[in-house]
Amino acid sequence: MIQLKNITKVYKNGDNNLFALKGINIEIQKGDFVAVMGASGSGKTTLLNILGCMDRATEGEYIFDGQMVSGFSNLKADLFRREHIGFVFQNFALLKDYTLRENVEIPLRANNIPKKKRNALSDEILIRVGLGDYIKSFPTKISGGQQQRCAIARALVTGADLILADEPTGALDSKTGQEIIDLLKGVNNEGKNVIIVTHDEKIANQAKRVIRLADGKII
Template sequence: MKKLVEVKDVCKVYNPGENEVRALDHVSLIIGEGEFVAIIGQSGSGKSTLMNMLGCLDTPTSGKYFLHGQDVSHMTDDEQSDVRNREIGFIFQGFNLIPSLTALENVELPLIYRGVGKKERELLSMNALSKVGLGQRMTHKPNEMSGGQQQRVAIARAIAQAPPILLADEPTGNLDSGSSREIISIIKKLYAEGRTVIIITHDPGIAKQARRIITISDGRIVSDIINPDYVEE
């Protein structure tokens, strides 16, 4: 399996010195192309800091992070932004949709920033919304949709330009159990199509939906297993 993500001896230290906090403490990790990984940990475990590193939203105090073989550890903000646009589709717990825009317009928005032409971005957005089962809701605004539907719009926005990595931060955290199952089902189907999926969660039930489970505690990886109970969608 070809390496997609490689984290080498990464530390993230806040308040260096006597009162320092090691949010990440010598973390090393490899994720191959086409894997489905859950990173699980309780509040304060370091999982959110690790997500920010993997998503090129932050840089390590020490150590290296390679994405597609490129060292992205100490890039400038602009360089990291370029990498995020090319490589990563984000799904956030809070949906992050713009209330005044339709589902289609919400999905199109990041493509505008990436310089995608009008016809192409409209086609990409329509295809993405259809893929998540919202082909009939493209003209609806967020307040006209359920929480589960809003999260599907967020997924469509993340996958519209087919980024290599789908990075989901507590993707079912604001949803009821029925909507949560629907979202996990969609994510599993995207994985089955060949996408690399990384879910950050505190919920063991969500983590057990992934093929590989990495547990982090006190800034360190304490276990990394292939899930023996994984069920294909």
């Protein structure tokens, strides 16, 4: 179970304090699929970054399966992220000079997995997301939907149990976006927690529940 207790995030810009999150409380049970919605600037990405240990809350507690993540050192938080978190971005964020396999291998390199095992794990996951024919292709030679599949493969390859996706369908047409959501539903059906940010009600309605943010608070 994942718990956020009274999470506040303050960005300091000179003398101005910007309260991006104001006392957020969330409980996420294993196997949940959450859609986060809200206007631009409401704090969605800030929330996702804290959940993904890319950023720290200013105040409050983040507890993951009983571990007090908010109290971790930077090093411990990095290791925790590598083990438990997979990130998917709106613009895919693939390296264009790397093949799909090399892109998917990136988090495995960070985890010091030897080459043979890296290749095997990457290829297996690329086949699973429907990219078996493109393992040695480059991202510029495949469609946006395929690039997002590859980004999802990269998020899954380490066996992460929390998949965070910031507008994963924002750069895709609606049919391709639906295919990406179907893929994420499959991931969720395997018991992984999936949290997506979306502006699309049709997509949010397919999640198990929706969290709505306004001005840094849950409404």
